[in-house]
Amino acid sequence: MLPIIFVLPMIQLLVLSFAVDYEIKHIKLFFVDQDKSQFSGLLYNQFEASQYFIINDFSNSLAEAKESMQRGDCDQILVIPHGFEQDLYRDGTTDIQVIMNAIDGTKAGLSSSYATNIIMDFNRSLIVDFGMQSSLTATPEYQQIEMDYSYWYNPELNYQAYMVPGILVLLVTMIGGFLSSMNIVREKELGTIDQIHVTPIKKHYFIFGKTLPFWMVGMVEFGLGLLLAKLVFDIPMVGSIFTLFAFAGTYLLVVLGLGLLISTITETQQQAMFISWFFLVIFILLGGLFTAVENMPEWAQQITRLNPVRYFIEVNRMVLLKGAGFKDVASHFIVMSIFILLINSLAIFRYKKGS
Amino acid sequence: MIQIHGISKSFGNVVALQDINIEVQEGEIFGLIGPDGSGKTTLIRILTTLLLPDSGTATVMGLDVVKEYKNLRRVFGYMPGRFSLYEDLTVEENLELFASIFGTTVEANYHLIEDIYKQIEPFKSRRAGKLSGGMKQKLALSCAMIHQPKVIFLDEPTTGVDPVSRQEFWKMLKSLKKHGISIFVSTPYMDEASLCDRIALIQDGKLLSIDTPTAIVGQYEKEVYAIVSNKKHELLQDLRRYKDVESAFLFGSHIHYSDQKVSFDPRELIQYLEQLGHGEIEVDKIEPTIEDCFLALMGNANKTADA
Numbered sequence: 199m200l201p202i203i204f205v206l207p208m209i210q211l212l213v214l215s216f217a218v219d220y221e222i223k224h225i226k227l228f229f230v231d232q233d234k235s236q237f238s239g240l241l242y243n244q245f246e247a248s249q250y251f252i253i254n255d256f257s258n259s260l261a262e263a264k265e266s267m268q269r270g271d272c273d274q275i276l277v278i279p280h281g282f283e284q285d286l287y288r289d290g291t292t293d294i295q296v297i298m299n300a301i302d303g304t305k306a307g308l309s310s311s312y313a314t315n316i317i318m319d320f321n322r323s324l325i326v327d328f329g330m331q332s333s334l335t336a337t338p339e340y341q342q343i344e345m346d347y348s349y350w351y352n353p354e355l356n357y358q359a360y361m362v363p364g365i366l367v368l369l370v371t372m373i374g375g376f377l378s379s380m381n382i383v384r385e386k387e388l389g390t391i392d393q394i395h396v397t398p399i400k401k402h403y404f405i406f407g408k409t410l411p412f413w414m415v416g417m418v419e420f421g422l423g424l425l426l427a428k429l430v431f432d433i434p435m436v437g438s439i440f441t442l443f444a445f446a447g448t449y450l451l452v453v454l455g456l457g458l459l460i461s462t463i464t465e466t467q468q469q470a471m472f473i474s475w476f477f478l479v480i481f482i483l484l485g486g487l488f489t490a491v492e493n494m495p496e497w498a499q500q501i502t503r504l505n506p507v508r509y510f511i512e513v514n515r516m517v518l519l520k521g522a523g524f525k526d527v528a529s530h531f532i533v534m535s536i537f538i539l540l541i542n543s544l545a546i547f548r549y550k551k552g553s
Numbered sequence: 554m555i556q557i558h559g560i561s562k563s564f565g566n567v568v569a570l571q572d573i574n575i576e577v578q579e580g581e582i583f584g585l586i587g588p589d590g591s592g593k594t595t596l597i598r599i600l601t602t603l604l605l606p607d608s609g610t611a612t613v614m615g616l617d618v619v620k621e622y623k624n625l626r627r628v629f630g631y632m633p634g635r636f637s638l639y640e641d642l643t644v645e646e647n648l649e650l651f652a653s654i655f656g657t658t659v660e661a662n663y664h665l666i667e668d669i670y671k672q673i674e675p676f677k678s679r680r681a682g683k684l685s686g687g688m689k690q691k692l693a694l695s696c697a698m699i700h701q702p703k704v705i706f707l708d709e710p711t712t713g714v715d716p717v718s719r720q721e722f723w724k725m726l727k728s729l730k731k732h733g734i735s736i737f738v739s740t741p742y743m744d745e746a747s748l749c750d751r752i753a754l755i756q757d758g759k760l761l762s763i764d765t766p767t768a769i770v771g772q773y774e775k776e777v778y779a780i781v782s783n784k785k786h787e788l789l790q791d792l793r794r795y796k797d798v799e800s801a802f803l804f805g806s807h808i809h810y811s812d813q814k815v816s817f818d819p820r821e822l823i824q825y826l827e828q829l830g831h832g833e834i835e836v837d838k839i840e841p842t843i844e845d846c847f848l849a850l851m852g853n854a855n856k857t858a859d860a
Contacts, residue, residue, distance in 0.1 A: 388637060388640070389633055389635050389636075389637030390637045390638065390639055392603055392631075392633055392637060393631070393633065393637045393638065393651075393696075394654075395602075395603060396601050396602065396603065396626055396629070396631045397626060397651070397654045397655060398623060398626045398627050398654075398655065399654050
């Protein structure tokens with residue numbers, strides 16, 4: 199069991215962090231060139247040079263491109279109309295068409311903005327290289343607005359830097375919450391808890407003895423995870439690691455309390471498993487890992503206030519990426535302390551009543 | 554030693570125990586005898602402070618099982634019906650765990666468990682889950698004894714154990730008695746009743762009788778006959794249809810028969826059976842056993858309940 203406890207979460211961390219990646223690369227582009235001019239050739243080169251696009255077909259027929267998309271062979275179609283270069287020389291403006299497969303909305307949104315960037319670059323190069331006052335717009339999705347981005351705290355927009363601290367939280371939660379509740383319920387199933395109850399052992403000793411190992415396992419797990427994050431993913435660690443561990447320790451007390459509470463209201467491991475899953479799924483989906491809390495509807499945002507996972511993910515990101523110190527996350531510590539008090543008193547109350 | 558006054562316990566609509574009164578003397582082996590589901594385990598769980606009674610009081614060693622459960626837990630040992638030690642700890646680790654929970658050491662009380670423990674000592678580094686049934690039982694008893702209890706509660710210790718191990722186990726109980734330890738044991742096996750100093754017969758949560766085994770047998774007024782014939786299957790039904798039958802129960806290859814009349818003449822019965830085509834009939838007068846008494850008491854209890 200012990201190797202499983204340590205090895206599996208690390209494998210999860212490795213696999214998930216590589217797999218859950220919102221960066222979209224290798225968008226399959228069908229390039230429809232009905233102009234076959236110098237400019238369309240330049241645009242083609244720019245798309246080809248981009249790491250986001252793979253031009254996997256080239257033709258002058260829009261119908262062919264549409265068929266290709268229907269088959270799923272391409273994600274995006276770029277149409278350079280006949281007279282593209284001529285219009286640019288004559289009027290200084292022209293249109294090109296971008297068609298996207300928007301079944302996956304996130305992917306469509308991102309790939310359209312990647313395309314826009316490339317077309318904007320092309321615009322600029324026209325001005326610089328040819329001294330032209332051109333304005334090339336891609337229809338129909340968006341208006342061309344010049345924006346100057348600067349990404350703070352995660353300048354390379356590295357998704358792993360964003361995901362790994364969050365995934366780490368989930369692993370620690372599973373160890374703390376799941377294993378501890380299973381463990382006590384297992385004693386109920388086996389009857390060993392009765393044998394313990396007829397001894398003069400004090401209740402809080404028993405609870406302490408049951409939870410402390412999982413607290414330690416959780417902390418070691420967290421440390422191992424951080425080490426992997428640094429060695430494998432090279433996650434920036436700007437802030438104080440001590441603050442991070444202090445928060446992890448506090449957070450584990452909440453999760454262990456929840457595990458204890460679950461174990462007091464269930465009789466079998468099956469029931470405990472089901473209830474643990476119920477909470478874990480809510481915690482994960484409303485934790486701000488896959489959907490940013492700010493993007494949730496108002497009522498869901500309110501629910502996340504009760505979600506310890508959300509706080510831990512926030513603290514992890516704040517400390518690791520932003521270099522937040524203890525003062526910056528003090529409010530998170532306070533919320534955790536309230537959770538600890540509430541959940542653990544409820545759990546201990548239920549435990550005493552139950553025996 | 555143990556005093557039980559008017560204990561009742563229900564689980565929902567099911568009455569598990571009904572007005573139980575028992576007094577157990579110091580240093581005796583007290584047997585709680587009854588079929589499955591008669592309330593034996595419930596009573597033991599109340600006495601071992603694991604369950605609260607609905608009404609009534611009970612004291613063990615003068616300590617109330619509800620109010621003084623904390624002190625009480627120091628003075629008794631408990632061996633549940635199901636093996637419930639830590640299967641993933643070794644024999645030795647289990648023993649040390651329970652010794653340390655009670656704030657003592659294995660060495661300090663080794664003399665108490667020596668007779669039992671030395672039989673499993675060769676396997677002391679084996680995990681408890683890998684022990685055979687008989688060895689598990691010895692380990693469980695050792696763990697229940699390691700804190701030098703004044704009284705031990707054994708819930709069906711011999712259920713599912715082979716006859717040889719059962720005998721051994723009762724020998725161990727006898728030897729514990731020599732250390733001055735009182736023993737409260739439940740069992741569904743009638744033949745074990747005669748090994749106790751005193752027994753209580755329990756059925757459907759009600760006590761039928763409490764006394765020494767001999768006294769209970771002595772109370773049985775009727776004569777008991779063991780009957781066999783060559784038509785085994787029909788014999789029981791035919792005997793039960795006999796005009797003067799009091800009771801007829803199957804005991805292994807025999808049928809134990811009691812008659813309503815004091816002036817029972819076996820020859821009349823043999824005649825009746827021969828008419829029905831039975832041959833090789835043997836009717837022998839025997840001493841009644843505890844089981845005869847129990848079945849009779851059960852029958853009476855049912856009659857009163859029906860009336």
